[in-house]
Amino acid sequence: MSPAGAHLVAAPILLPLATAALMLTFGEAQRRIKAWLNVLSCGLGLAVAAALAWRADGGVAADAIGVYLPANWEIPFGIVLAVDRLSAMMLVLVACLGLAAMLFSAARWDRAGVHFHALFQLQLMGLNGAFLTADLFNLFVFFEIMLAASYGLLLHGSGRARVRAGLHYIAVNLLASSFFLIGVSVLYGVTGTLNIADMARKLPLVPHDDIALLHAGAAILAVAFLAKAAVWPLNFWLAPAYTAAAAPVAALFAVMTKVGVYVVLRLWTLFFPAPAQGIPPFGAELLVWGGLATLAAGAIGVAASHRLGQLCAATVVTSSGTLLAAVGFAQAKLTAAALFYLLSSTLAVAALFLLDELIERARLAGVEPLHLDDGDEANRPFEEAAAAPQGANLDDDERAVIGQAIPAAMAFLGTSFIACALLVAGLPPLSGFVAKFGMLDALLDASRLPLPGWLLFALLIGSGFAAMIALSRAGIRYFWAPRERPAPKLRVIECLPVAALLASCVALTVFAGPVLRYARAAADSVLDPRDYVAAVMAARPVPNPPRSGGDAQ
Numbered sequence: 001m002s003p004a005g006a007h008l009v010a011a012p013i014l015l016p017l018a019t020a021a022l023m024l025t026f027g028e029a030q031r032r033i034k035a036w037l038n039v040l041s042c043g044l045g046l047a048v049a050a051a052l053a054w055r056a057d058g059g060v061a062a063d064a065i066g067v068y069l070p071a072n073w074e075i076p077f078g079i080v081l082a083v084d085r086l087s088a089m090m091l092v093l094v095a096c097l098g099l100a101a102m103l104f105s106a107a108r109w110d111r112a113g114v115h116f117h118a119l120f121q122l123q124l125m126g127l128n129g130a131f132l133t134a135d136l137f138n139l140f141v142f143f144e145i146m147l148a149a150s151y152g153l154l155l156h157g158s159g160r161a162r163v164r165a166g167l168h169y170i171a172v173n174l175l176a177s178s179f180f181l182i183g184v185s186v187l188y189g190v191t192g193t194l195n196i197a198d199m200a201r202k203l204p205l206v207p208h209d210d211i212a213l214l215h216a217g218a219a220i221l222a223v224a225f226l227a228k229a230a231v232w233p234l235n236f237w238l239a240p241a242y243t244a245a246a247a248p249v250a251a252l253f254a255v256m257t258k259v260g261v262y263v264v265l266r267l268w269t270l271f272f273p274a275p276a277q278g279i280p281p282f283g284a285e286l287l288v289w290g291g292l293a294t295l296a297a298g299a300i301g302v303a304a305s306h307r308l309g310q311l312c313a314a315t316v317v318t319s320s321g322t323l324l325a326a327v328g329f330a331q332a333k334l335t336a337a338a339l340f341y342l343l344s345s346t347l348a349v350a351a352l353f354l355l356d357e358l359i360e361r362a363r364l365a366g367v368e369p370l371h372l373d374d375g376d377e378a379n380r381p382f383e384e385a386a387a388a389p390q391g392a393n394l395d396d397d398e399r400a401v402i403g404q405a406i407p408a409a410m411a412f413l414g415t416s417f418i419a420c421a422l423l424v425a426g427l428p429p430l431s432g433f434v435a436k437f438g439m440l441d442a443l444l445d446a447s448r449l450p451l452p453g454w455l456l457f458a459l460l461i462g463s464g465f466a467a468m469i470a471l472s473r474a475g476i477r478y479f480w481a482p483r484e485r486p487a488p489k490l491r492v493i494e495c496l497p498v499a500a501l502l503a504s505c506v507a508l509t510v511f512a513g514p515v516l517r518y519a520r521a522a523a524d525s526v527l528d529p530r531d532y533v534a535a536v537m538a539a540r541p542v543p544n545p546p547r548s549g550g551d552a553q
Helices: 003-008 011-023 028-058 085-105 116-132 136-154 160-191 196-205 208-228 238-244 247-253 256-271 284-304 308-328 332-363 375-387 408-425 431-445 451-480 492-510 512-527 530-538
Strands: 066-068 081-083
Touching: 003 028, 011 028, 011 116, 028 066, 028 085, 028 116, 028 512, 066 530, 081 085, 081 116, 081 530, 085 116, 085 247, 085 256, 085 332, 085 492, 085 512, 116 136, 116 256, 136 160, 136 247, 136 256, 160 196, 160 208, 160 238, 196 256, 196 530, 208 256, 238 247, 238 308, 247 332, 256 308, 256 332, 256 512, 284 308, 284 451, 308 332, 308 451, 332 408, 332 431, 332 492, 332 512, 408 431, 408 451, 408 492, 431 451, 431 492, 431 512, 492 512, 512 530
Parallel strands: none
Antiparallel strands: 066 081
């Protein structure tokens, strides 16, 4: 990557940081200025992420990995940022969700509390930093920035339900942060470094007597990440927090569990790549079985959900379990399909969270009582029925269905809900089907599929079936059941983010071939991390400029 491209690696962190600092200079009276500044920053962030993904995919081997030394210190002592295909893909995903959630919140949610825009940008900064950092200490720093901002966003809008869920959410994450520090301390004591590439080089040299301590440190560290990834039984915090959060916040939180999955995949493949590297594989079976248990629990939660918000939260658990189980097999084809599924499921769930508020608003819309005292009004349904063509269908008010206009708002909600249902259930023809079909094909392509593989195969189909039943039940309740209410009033700025997220899923379907090739290259790179290690360790500080003659004297 060119020097100019290397500087671009720091932009996803510096841009939201500078935007958040600038927003703090504005008062609450300038909320509209802050909103559009936030939208502009999210748009620039999406452009930067797309440029990094293009650059990462344009090179070969180590040239496709950009490394940046913000403090210009020697490896492994200074801060290191690195971007490859996997991290660039996650940056694009965060940018898409951030822009959609920000547009949706600009309609009304940003006015529900103070400092929403600054917290939103800090949340993006923490997410981007977690995907870019190449050392454990700064991974902890960005995790804490992300979590601190999420505390404020979760409580945004106040209310008893948000406060109760927020306290549980904060307590769980503080405990996970403690495990994070303990695990990092143990690994540092064993290896003497915090740079993950340098640690990957030194792990094969760990004395045999320290292997147990190494495994203990890795296991403690994994607990912190798996709790964030909502693995069962550590996912009890997720449903109350996500259902209590404001709609745009919940949509952005859809990617939070993917941070845990990303870190598990990145560190696990770096620290325990293969037996040929001198380290026995560690934790693979537990990762697979934990993912299967999470997938099963999520599917049960989806089937048992009677409210759309609860169904969305259970779907997040299902997607996390699917990803953890799939990456635990450490097979390139299966991991590539899982990465495609990560993109599709996250975009679909975020759209469903936004759609949930619009549907709930439509459901609670008031209606004027019917006055049938007037003879003309009382007889009008029967007159319409008599004037209807022979054989025409009649609705519950005995009016002819033919010729009745469907309000545009209800048409949008219904169409969007159907698209979300197809994506979440993995039904054709959208990207959810492509992702699940790719994982099923990868499982069947294995020469000898073990029992966990067959269980994953069955659960992928079963979870889709459970989602189809639950979403069909919700669709009947919200759209099919006869209700006397006026058509909901929706704003363009609320509908646009939902349409954009669903359009992104349609684009994934249309361009499934190139996206799957990108995902396969990312999977090959992360499962064989030698190029990543070599690129990070080869980074050198920029030499200081030579002193002028006057300075030398």
